[in-house]
Amino acid sequence: MTTKDRRLSIVFFLPAAVFMILFFVYPMFLLFKNSFLEDDQPYGFVGFEHYGSALTSQTFYRSLLNTVEFVIGAVTVELLLGMVLALLLSTGFKGSNYIRTLLLSPLMISPLVAGLIWKFMLNDQFGILNSFLYKLGFISTPQSIPWLSDSKYALLSCMIADIWLTTPFMMLVLLAGIQGIPESLYEAARIDGANKAQSFWHITLPSLKPVILVAVAIRMIDAARSFDIIWVMTQGGPNNASSLVSTVIYKAIARYNQEGYSSAMAVIFMIILLGICSFFLKHFWSPAKKAA
């Protein structure tokens, strides 16, 4: 490679790099810096004060727990449902292609609209879900379950919306993974007398492991960062019952203009996310990588 080529290569990625520096690197630097400054002018240095108040704040602590609950609950159900759907579709029965197409069409819906739909369906005055449950005899009046206004159900309601929105993604990724498993493995197992359950445990699951890990990692990160669905459905309420870290941070910056405090919370949140991700990838991903 000549020096001229080397210079040209920089020309190729320089514009994108400038964008990334302006809109990610510089803001991240500011975020970090601001987390040590006062919320308001004159922006004096306050050291770790914001970190201290975040870590001792009941609201922040609650939102961290809620986020963990939300991520684990939603991703687990998505994985299980997605797996069931992927296995069903992979049997290739007549019409499975059409069903797959239909199942995929909601994939492009925005989280905002998903939140709106479920807010609409879970309303305790005119929501259709309660009305169904009432007609089926599960609840005594159509207003029995205040999905969004009772702290017992608020987070669960948001999870339902998230599960509805992203299970098709999980299904799609798993289905692609299943279809990538060579048929000869199953034939060999059949000849050895393995039944369906056995070939699932001994062939499908192990071969899918890397795909499952990547899909779960992607979904975990995205679920942890969710904002739209929660904001539209409950705004984190009632009484912080469904507040996630992102909604608490949003309120601090947009409502109360606490720039330093929200920055500190964001830094803590990022450190936790990075920590979990690196742990996840190190402990679960590397063995699979070595095997591949």
Next chain:
Amino acid sequence: MIANSIKQKHGGPLRRQKIRLSQFIYLIVTCGFLCLFLFPYLYLMLSSFKPPREVISSTPALFPSQFTMDNYLAMFTHLSIGKYFGNSLVTAAFATLLSVLLGSMASYGLTRFSSKLGNLFLVFTLGVRLIPLISVAIPLYRIIGEVGLMDTKLALTLIYTSINIPFVIWMMLGFFDSLPKELDESARVDGCGMLGAFIRIILPISLPGLATTAIFSFMLSWNDFLFGLLFTSTAAKTVPVGISEFLTAYNLDLGPMTAAATLFSLPVMLFSFFMQNYIVRGMTMGAVKE
């Protein structure tokens, strides 16, 4: 193949019947799931055609008693929804154009010349995915305010572009990697410069990949809510922000909300429905390695 034909001889008609029965059960179960997954969106769509009072009836029905466009009319009179659609379209389209151009250039540069700086850049763009968007939004909130770009389409376009760039780079990386290097070499023998080879040879060949990437970039910006909510108030307001206001301003007037939500998402749903093969390839690219 051989195993199959042997089995059929042994299994006989009884076995075939069993297969058909199990297939039928799979079909029924999957259709059940399908109904569950399609129902919410169908319900929203059907509700948007109900007379406004029926939308919030305490005894909700699936189908409207009569199909009306009242909610759509109310949506247009309550809100400057046309303007919001224009804002959403312009910001998403320009952000897509810019990010696909800059991102694919970067991606090509990274596949053709390996350098330490390039690799660092690549790792960084991957790391960006781990950053919660709200964390970027806080400092940007002040930056955008200080440079006087609050409530402008330009600010949203620039932000969406930078969010899409890492995504474009990773989508196109695999694509450019699969193109043989001899292609650009022969173009250069024929007298093209690097940039010329990229624009005249590589980009046209990559059109299918570029299209998929562009669709995704467009969706990312089109569906964004957080940045629109933080950085726009009147002039540059996007559709999601406009729709979300139904919840506070017209608390029980959800008819127009269902209309706006339908109008906002239906084109995207239909589009993704027809472009499915491209979209599937794009979605599974990161997770499933061939």
